[in-house]
Amino acid sequence: MDISKKHRIGILVKNLEQKNFNGELICSLLSNENIEIDTILVNTEGNNKNKILDIAKKYSFKRIFEKILFKFLIFFEKLIFNISNSNINFKKINLETLESKKIYLKPNIDTIKNIYTYSDNDIKKIVDRNLDALIRLESGIIKGKLLDSTKKGILSFHHADSDLYRGLPPGFWEVYFKNATTGFVIQKINEQLDGGELIFKGNTITKPYFFLNQQFVFKQSIKYLNNTLNDYLSNNNFKFLDKEPYKSKIYKEPKFKELFSYIFNTYFFILKKIYFKFAGFKEIWNICYTAQKFKKENLQNYKIINNHKKRFFADPFVVKFKDLNYIFVEDYSFKNRRGQISCFEINNNEEKFLGCVLSENFHLSFPFVFKFNDEFFMCPETKEKKEIRIYKCKKFPNEWAYFKTLINKINAVDTIIFEKNNIWWLITNTDKNNLEFSSELSIFYSEDGPLTTNWKAHKNNPVIVNANKARNAGFYNDGKNIFRVSQRIGFNTYGTGFDINTINDISKNSYTEILKEKINCNFFEDSIGTHHLTSIENFSAIDIKRFSNQS
Incomplete structure (x- = not known):
């Protein structure tokens, strides 16, 4: 395909080494003959010492301890996943190997609210690239002029049914509430958290534990991006999906009670299935x-x-x-x-x-x-x-x-x-x-x-x-x-x-x-x-x- 006729997009990341969901998604984009990854935008963030201080200001000791326990749960379930799953694999890519233009940004980060804004100088660098769209892979909640810096805005995945679960963590609450399906959307983002204009919406089956479910919906959702992107960028009369005003609450990482309830119910369910199988x-x-x-x-x-x-x-x-x-x-x-x-x-x-x-x-x-x-x-x-x-x-x-x-x-x-x-x-x-x-x-x-x-x-x-x-x-x-x-x-x-x-x-x-x-x-x-x-x-x-x- 004539490169001059390709849609020119950018991707927003935190570093050039990309793996897991991001690595697979970028490799998928590279296989799309209708688009060109013209620009790679890299968020350069502040030092970790300031982040730790901001976290200490934002959260109580109890909440910090809850987050640490949740990290241990992820570590444990990741071990189970790596031992028992050979079918869900993700590609890796070093973006340094691409000929795409690299632009290093210095976002102003409100660590307490996880909001990213950008200087006029950074915005000008992006506008000058004349991109058709930007794919957000790594950043917090984007606000300000960056949202309008490309012809068709910034696109992003949200891995949940946005009518049910807004916020974090992707793939957890569907298992917690034993939902049959886990949703995902591709959206044109705005300043509202997980409240953008819907371009594509789907769902897949919910897996029995959180980390497996998360990786599964990550893997299954990627394959819909290219067709959706081609349709969105090519159609000047593109119609966003209808949506009701959001009534669902913003979910966050589980608290003590929710975490222990998840552990008991999830692993009792798994052990029960194992027992019945061997019996x-x-x-x-x-x-x-x-x-x-x-x-x-x-x-x-x-x-x-x-x-x-x-x-x-x-x-x-x-x-x-x-x-x-x-x-x-x-x-x-x-x-x-x-x-x-x-x-x-x-x-x-x-x-x-x-x-x-x-x-x-x-x-x-x-x-x-x-x-x-x-x-x-x-x-x-x-x-x-x-x-x-x-x-x-x-x-x-x-x-x-x-x-x-x-x-x-x-x-x-x-x-x-x-x-x-x-x-x-x-x-x-x-x-x-x-x-x-x-x-x-x-x-x-x-x-x-x-x-x-x-x-x-x-x-x-x-x-x-x-x-x-x-x-x-x-x-x-x-x-x-x-x-x-x-x-x-x-x-x-x-x-x-x-x-x-x-x-x-x-x-x-x-x-x-x-x-x-x-x-x-x-x-x-x-x-x-x-x-x-x-x-x-x-x-x-x-x-x-x-x-x-x-x-």
Whole structure:
């Protein structure tokens, strides 16, 4: 790309050695062919002796001791994180190696209020760079003329749902209050703490302890910056997200009571899970069915299919063939630690197990079946192959063979494929970091039918970034409307319920859906979750989660 056409941005840091979240984010920006990191602004701060004196003035002895205890907690959890997590890694970068202009600033720092202001001389140096935007990575609360020193202001991450948690520390309070999700926003900052104009908002699953949750949301949030930045800088008519006036309090580092409550509740929860695991208790799934159209009021009347020993059945998809109903399911083996696809034939409210119909040397689940040119095809989850692939039915329902890989080199799960308005749509859950698949919904489309490899990515991908909304949990069509079923999660658990959403608009430029109804898991006495629904004509199937001792 012609460098003269690139968006010129600056980054605001405290030093040239950048790692963790900042290092990863800067490396991500360097990979963006639409922008150029033109300027690096380095805050040069005063001596540590003055900082210590200011802290002593600002805080009581009790508050200082609380902060020290919190530092010990971070140190301890960081040790656990470094020992047990190999998937969450961050890049490092020495900014000295970049050809970008370096400008060293001397901010006036109000240590008591953590407010940064800058001299007219420093502001002029920045204005003279004629930057499109500035990315704040390291500084306190910025006030004054610096906010208007670039064409489109200063952008910053806030790692929390700004409607719930403003302030600090990122990733802590979601675990403390056992929230199912942890939010993040990209905002154009103003003088109000965490109260800027919202450019992007999303959330991901909450992890079981603070430091892990913090690092996880840091890692997962970075991947949304480049597309958001390109859109914001290129669109002269950019519209900020709607937001309500902030009512949430400003959170700070935990006090004694909150700290001890966190330690007790968090580690009791973790130790309890470890105990149940070694005692042989597992969360298992069962499938249930009824010879009726789906109605929320009839869920307690569904017939449960018993699992086979050391296995469970989940993710049911229903197909009608020659006046009989068939349920294709994930058939998970605890011994093999992977799933295969099996099938039940239903006749007069009695099920007949037909056995395994599709098996690979990798995990299979979510056996979505569709029909094209009077032939059946199946698109199961094949994430371990980093593919979205389909299998063709040779003899219904028992014989299926690999047919084609539709999309290669993709981390995706739980794919559904359907036709609407003469275009074939593929809706799937993605994560390029390959860490979790509840948060993103992505769409691809084909004008060449469903069997092509010419699938094009939707311009707004991912169209949903919300761990309580994105994950596919089934699909059905009542002849008038198309319904996407989406999974809901709980704190450190998935499949607590599902939502039925009417696909209101799907096109090359947009996607919207409207919530039709919410389904909770309390329709059976011992069920603790449900995360799938499929329905055709007068037949429906769901799955339920229960607690069982498999030892």
